[in-house]
Amino acid sequence: MASTSRRPRASRSTARRTTARRSPARRRPAARRTTARRRWLRRLPARDRSSVLVVTGLVLFFVASYLARHPAVLATVLVLLGLAAVAGGYFGGRRWIRRRGRAGRGHLPATLDGWLDLSPGGFEVAVARLCRRDGCTRVSVLGGSGDRAGDVKARTPDGRWLLVQCKRYAATNKVAAETLYQVNGTYRDTHQCDTAAVVTTSTFTASAVDWNADLAVPLRLFGSRQLLDWAAGTGPAPWE
Numbered sequence: 001m002a003s004t005s006r007r008p009r010a011s012r013s014t015a016r017r018t019t020a021r022r023s024p025a026r027r028r029p030a031a032r033r034t035t036a037r038r039r040w041l042r043r044l045p046a047r048d049r050s051s052v053l054v055v056t057g058l059v060l061f062f063v064a065s066y067l068a069r070h071p072a073v074l075a076t077v078l079v080l081l082g083l084a085a086v087a088g089g090y091f092g093g094r095r096w097i098r099r100r101g102r103a104g105r106g107h108l109p110a111t112l113d114g115w116l117d118l119s120p121g122g123f124e125v126a127v128a129r130l131c132r133r134d135g136c137t138r139v140s141v142l143g144g145s146g147d148r149a150g151d152v153k154a155r156t157p158d159g160r161w162l163l164v165q166c167k168r169y170a171a172t173n174k175v176a177a178e179t180l181y182q183v184n185g186t187y188r189d190t191h192q193c194d195t196a197a198v199v200t201t202s203t204f205t206a207s208a209v210d211w212n213a214d215l216a217v218p219l220r221l222f223g224s225r226q227l228l229d230w231a232a233g234t235g236p237a238p239w240e
Contacts, residue, residue: 108133108231112224115201115231116168123168124151127199130230134237136162142191149182150191156239163193164238169202171224177208180219195220197238199227 067074108126109115118126124143132139135157143151143166152164165183167175175198187196197220198204204212204221212218220238222230229235 110228110232112201112228115224115227116170118168120166120168123201124166127164127166128152128154131162131164131237136239148190149179149186150193150196153191153193156195158239160194160239161192162239163187163191163196165196165198167198167200167202169200171202174203174205175200175208176205177211180208180212183219184215195239197222199238200224201227 067077108129109118115123115126121141121143124141128139128141131152131154136154139152139154141151142148142153149165150163151166152162154162154164156162163183163186165179167179169175179198183196183198187193195217199222201224203223209221212221222238226235230237
């Protein structure tokens with residue numbers, strides 16, 4: 001005769017506890033950890049906090065008294081602090097100017113090395129500034145991972161929409177035909193532009209030049225020589 005006994009059922013709460021997975025402990029972001037370290041004084045008990053403040057005040061009092069009794073030492077300390085402030089301002093200012101220049105917001109480069117010193121994003125910003133300098137309006141920088149083969153979009157002085165793909169490449173790294181395929185496939189339907197250009201600090205491969213020449217409406221190809229002439233004002237702009 002078959003047994004009629006049944007195994008006891010696990011309750012819902014037990015099953016949930018069994019199947020639920022413990023989420024891994026989340027690490028606090030570095031900024032929060034730093035803030036927490038800065039608040040160490042607030043976490044101390046009130047008596048310890050008072051002791052820290054009293055000791056700090058006594059140290060400052062004795063240091064100030066010593067410097068007041070020794071004016072030469074005080075003058076030396078002030079001179080050293082002044083020199084440190086001047087040096088910090090000088091080197092900090094140089095770093096700020098360098099970062100601003102690499103971001104394309106300083107003086108527009110006059111040499112190819114200057115253009116190559118820009119960051120990729122700075123190169124796009126500098127090209128956008130050239131467009132704005134020569135009369136373009138509604139200039140915007142589109143560069144990024146989802147730019148869809150377009151880095152700068154602008155309205156030319158004659159009312160057309162221009163798309164520019166920027167390539168800050170070394171001289172040995174030529175722009176290949178694949179880049180032109182992408183630009184030609186997106187500048188009309190995706191970006192709603194009338195004309196497009198590829199501006200680079202290098203040059204173009206022979207296959208890219210040949211393929212572009214076969215287009216019904218060729219792209220404007222601006223290599224390093226054309227870029228330098230455009231920046232100097234001695235050559236045409238990409239939309240001309």
